[in-house]
Amino acid sequence: MKQISVFVENQPGSLMRVTSALNEAKVNIRAAASFDTPEFGILRLVVDQPVKAKEYLTSKGFVVRVQDVIGAELKDEKGNLNQMLKILAEGNISIGYIYSFVIRENRAPVMVFHSDDNEKARGVLKEAGILLVDDEEL
Amino acid sequence: MIWAKEETLPRAEIEKIQLEKLRQTVAYIYEKVEPYRKKMDAAKVKPEDIRTLEDLRKLPFTYKSDFKDNYPFGLFAVDKKELVRYHASSGTTGKPTVVGYTRHDLDVWLNNVARIACMGGATADDVAQISFGYGTFTGALGLHGGLEKIGASVIPMSSGNTNKQIMFIQDMGVTLLVATPSYALHLGEQIRERGIDPKKDLRMHIGLFGGEGMTEPMRDEMHRVWGDQFICTQNYGMSELCGPGVSGECTELCGMHVNEDWFIPEIIDPETEEVLPPGEHGELVVTCLGKEALPLVRYRTGDLTKLMYEPCKCGRTTCRMENLSGRADDMLVIRGVNVFPTQIEEVLFKIEEIGPHYEILVERKNRLDVMTISVELIDDRLLDSYASLSKLEQRIKSALKAQLGLATQIKLVGPNSLQRFEGKAKRVTDLRKDGL
Structure with missing residues (x-):
């Protein structure tokens, strides 16, 4: 199974910017996880179309990694x-x-x-x- | 106390000494140092053209980049075996600015520092704690040697380790502190936090500050923290010129007296490079007189100030330079260490996982400078784990530490989140106000 990891800064709205971009791309989110870290975060998502999700998020200026989980x-x-x-x-x-x-x-x-x-x-x-x-x- | 009779000579006599030494210096560099000879030939000026002090203006300027272009020994006028000491300070890129001293240079230097220590009120009775970082910087060993010359007892404490600093101040009865003014404030506050009243419980009464400018609000704060008995003066120098010992405040606190028999100061407009009359504000240019190892003529210090020639109440007749009001270039002073944004840039450009854009934020927290550098993460492979992101952060920090000799904070941000500039980028935000 594939997971996408997105680099997010610790500030209000940063997770939302990811989910709203996925909304635009009509990608469905199945699971989400992120943990408290002092400076930056990695938002991990399982989505129905990981390749499309990565392409779209990258075009919107996010750093995205697709990973095997x-x-x-x-x-x-x-x-x-x-x-x-x-x-x-x-x-x-x-x-x-x-x-x-x-x-x-x-x-x-x-x-x-x-x-x-x-x-x-x-x-x-x-x-x-x-x-x-x-x-x-x- | 005034250390040397040269500090109180009538102006005509100071100028006589300056002219004589200037003519010797120019003949010396023309003979011994090829880069100077080439520059003088290009400017069509010969040593014999220097007949008056005004003729100094005929000579080409020397820039920090000349040190880089002739690294490490190209500007030296003596054989390496004549050298008894090397020091180094920040360069604008990876290589430091290396300076060297003959036995005679060291003697002149430390005598000049002794003058500055006396200007600030130091005597043979003082117990001096040097809280500048030792190592290749000139500040610590310069003050160390100058204070020894006047017979003070010197404690080579170095920087950091506040608990140990306080223990020595208490147990050794330290009377004189050498530090950056911001560290002195930090130390004073730490002492107060431990329930110690510096005025009543300690013998501390003199602060000789350098490495960074001390503003008047900082001086007021210093009295509040350390007590009104604390005489705070600052002094000025830079390793290219010798180190500390170029100029210093006397206890009248009306500018820093230049040791004019060893240094000729000029003020120029940094844009037009035109020499400005006394009292005008501009970039300080210094010619060193009688240096053997590393003679330096018309050196562009980058520091902005003005010169005042009226004699001082202290009895000294040497001209005074006003507190520095800034820099003609983009150099930053962080915890007394000179930092050029180009040095930071050079480190960041070598790290592939981050983009070419960066921002530098300088703040003063708890009296100490904190520099935070924001960089854009571009390599998605680092998202495999938090550990790889942290490792990247650590790698950037240690590369910067190796380059600058300073700890920095790194902030990783997303791609395209830092401001883009057309033309000259404004990458530095300095939030320090009045040094507080």
Whole structure:
């Protein structure tokens, strides 16, 4: 699955400028994450058309990176996130960051994460029967 | 106390000494220093054309760029084995401005600094703490040597480490502080914050300030922080001329007395390069007299001031220069260190992940200068993680630190967010007002 990362300054309206540009480009946002940092931020988004999103945002003067991440579908049941993290830990895979989908009609929630070894992470999760989500399914 | 009889001579005698030394100096540079000889030949002036002090105007100017063009030894007049000391200050680009001294040069220099220390009230009884950064800058070792010459006890503290500074001031009974005026204010406030009243609890009574200008509001503030017993004077110099020791305020506080038997000051209009009459405001141009290693004729200091020739109440007859009112170029003074925007530019241009545009913001926070440089991020690969962005920030900071010798703040901004200029860019915003 692809994620786009957008460089944003810490000031009012900077996230909105990204989302409003995506609106203009008719790109749908599936998930969003950004963390508090003192000087600058990286807004991470999962969108339905990452390539188009990057092209449009770049033309509007943003710095944008498209990156490979993993989307894992989890049944909304107690202990499922813990279960997935346990599999990764046993595989000695380190997670850089993790966030979840905000809207997904009638489907199970998806955790998005980036690790130090995405290929290996995909392998161990598939082996454990966890469903991984592709861009096409967005 | 007045250190040297040359400080009190009648004007005619000062000028007699100046003319004699000027003629020797011009003959010396024409013989020994090729870049001077070439410039003089181009201007069709020979050493024998210098017959009066007025004839000084026939000589070509020397610029900071001459140091760069002849780096490192091209302007030196003696063999390298004659040198006993090197110093260096900021250059306009990657290479510093390197200066050198013979044994005799050092002796002249430190005697001139001794004069300045005496002008500010220092005596053999003083315990002097030098809070300038040591290293290649001339400020610390200049004041250090000058104060030793008058017999004061010198503590080579260097800059930073405020707790240690305060401990020495208390425990050694320091009476005299050498610092930039902004650091002196910072230190004084830190002392007060620890519940110490400088006037009652310390022996401090003299401040000899340099490295940056001290405005009158700063001097008032200095008395408020350190107490009214604190005699604050400032002095002037630059490494190309020798270092500190060119001029200094006496305790009458009516301008900085120029050591005229070693330096001839002129004021010019920086645009037309025309020499202005006494009392007019313009760029200070200095000719050094009798320097062996690095003679310097009509050096464009870039500092704006005026000269006053009326004798002073202190008894000195040497002319005085007014507090500097600014620069003829874009040089900044940050924590007493000279910074040229071109130096910063050179560093930034080598870093591929950022764009060519930048802005420099200078503020004074907690009495100390803070320089923030905004640069545009253009490389999307850095968005893989916060760590790579931070690493970039660190890389820019350490490259600037290596170039400038100063810590800076870096602000990464998005592409195209900095102002674009047609023609001359205005990249520097200096929010310091009256030095406070």
